[in-house]
Amino acid sequence: MIEAQLLLPRLFADGAGKLDVNLTLAAGSLTALVGPSGSGKTTILRLLAGLDVPSEGRISVNGQRWLDTRQGISLRPQQRSVGYIFQDAALFPNLTVRENILFVTPQSERTLADQLIESTGLTSFIHQKPALLSGGQQKRVALVRALVRRPQLLLLDEPFAALDAPAAGQLRQVVLDLHRAWGTTTLLVSHYPADVASLADRVISLNQGKIQADQPATERTPLSAEVIRRVWFDEAGRVWVVETDTVQVRSAKAAWGRFREGDPFPIVQPY
Numbered sequence: 001m002i003e004a005q006l007l008l009p010r011l012f013a014d015g016a017g018k019l020d021v022n023l024t025l026a027a028g029s030l031t032a033l034v035g036p037s038g039s040g041k042t043t044i045l046r047l048l049a050g051l052d053v054p055s056e057g058r059i060s061v062n063g064q065r066w067l068d069t070r071q072g073i074s075l076r077p078q079q080r081s082v083g084y085i086f087q088d089a090a091l092f093p094n095l096t097v098r099e100n101i102l103f104v105t106p107q108s109e110r111t112l113a114d115q116l117i118e119s120t121g122l123t124s125f126i127h128q129k130p131a132l133l134s135g136g137q138q139k140r141v142a143l144v145r146a147l148v149r150r151p152q153l154l155l156l157d158e159p160f161a162a163l164d165a166p167a168a169g170q171l172r173q174v175v176l177d178l179h180r181a182w183g184t185t186t187l188l189v190s191h192y193p194a195d196v197a198s199l200a201d202r203v204i205s206l207n208q209g210k211i212q213a214d215q216p217a218t219e220r221t222p223l224s225a226e227v228i229r230r231v232w233f234d235e236a237g238r239v240w241v242v243e244t245d246t247v248q249v250r251s252a253k254a255a256w257g258r259f260r261e262g263d264p265f266p267i268v269q270p271y
Contacts (some may be wrong), residue, residue, distance in 0.1 A: 001027055002153060002185055006047050007056040012208050013038030019054075019209035025153075025244075027062070028183040032190060032200035032217070040209040041189040045155045049084050050077040050188070067222050083146030083154045083184075086160055087139040091130040097141050098126040107150045116144040120174055136167035140174065145178045147178060154179070154186040160195055169248035173237055176250070194247035213254075223239055 001141045002025040019040045025031055033041050046052040048059060050066070053074055059067040066075045091100050098117070105113045117123055120140045130138055140158055146154060159175070160168040176199055179186050188199060196203060196217060204214040226244035233240050240256035242249050244265055259265065 001025065002059075002061050004048060004056045004059045005057055006044065006059075008043065008047065008052070008054040008209075010040060010043060010209060012040065014208060017208050019043055021206070021209070023204070025169070025185050025187065027185055029155070029202060030179055030186040030188065030200055031204060032047075032188045032196045033204050033206060034190065034196065035212070036207035039206045041206055042157055043209075044206075045084070045189060047157060048153065049082045050075060050080050061260070081149070081152040083149065083151035085142045085154075085156050085159045087158045089130070089135075089142040091138060091141055093130055096129055097122055100141055101144050101148060103241055104145050109148055109150070112150075113144070113148050116147055116178075117136070119178070120144055124260065133164065133239045134167065135163050135184075136171055139163070139171055143171075143175065143178070146180070147184070150182075152185065154184045156186065156188045156190075158189060158191070160190070160192065165246070165248050166196070168186050169193075169250065169260055171239075173250050175199065175207050192247075194249050198249045198251060205268075227263050228259055228261055228263045228265045231256075231261060235256070 004023045006019060006021050008019045010017065013036060021044065033044065035041055044228040047054055047057070054069065056069050057067055060068065060209055061081070065073050066080050067073060092103065095103065101113050101117065103165070117126060120143060122137065122140055122144065125133060125137060156175070160171055163171065170234070172195065188195065190196060200217045203215060203217050226246060228242055228244060232241055234250070237250065238252040239252045242256065242259055242265055
């Protein structure tokens with residue numbers, strides 16, 4: 001379990017204020033953190049990762065204290081068991097795919113690195129440099145780098161932004177498969193309804209640094225619906241796939257087998 005109480009004066013989109021949140025994340029959960037731009041979502045990720053320090057706060061991960069401002073405890077980022085995927089893949093341009101991954105891989109985890117490369121479909125690209133990769137392939141490299149150290153907490157900051165619908169859909173499925181296989185506690189920041197609908201089991205809505213709503217993803221009220229253009233069962237991934245004019249969403253939920261082409265599909269607005 002991850003528990004965090006964070007307080008930080010900050011300039012938000014609507015003016016000066018304080019980020020003031022209390023979070024409890026169950027082990028193995030995948031939580032979406034949503035809200036308007038400038039509401040403090042990325043700041044929370046950076047505080048959890050140790051890249052920023054709150055004016056007051058406490059972070060406890062599975063009983064280990066990462067941060068306690070009252071006791072003067074603040075582990076450095078490299079001391080925290082965190083995998084972080086930034087909006088930019090942030091790969092080393094002069095290194096190949098394999099070199100980028102091995103750069104952060106402990107010697108004892110070389111076999112795991114090879115397994116992750118294979119499971120993310122990167123085997124054919126290990127000798128390529130980032131400039132020759134598509135945006136989706138670069139994000140897959142970033143995902144492997146984030147997971148190869150077996151983090152207790154995986155932080156995803158708009159990981160599918162700037163990808164076209166097919167590439168985003170494929171990468172969402174990779175993230176979901178690896179999340180389920182590893183049981184990693186994951187916190188996802190996204191503005192995109194498809195990300196929330198296909199990945200999150202819980203949604204926390206943030207505004208001006210405060211939590212406005214916190215509920216299971218299945219209880220969120222859709223603001224609109226789009227017509228289903230295609231629906232099929234992906235045998236390889238063992239998931240249902242629904243396509244509309246704007247999104248491709250995958251789910252292992254059996255209830256999705258009832259969807260048909262032409263049916264309305266609810267689109268959950270993330271903020």
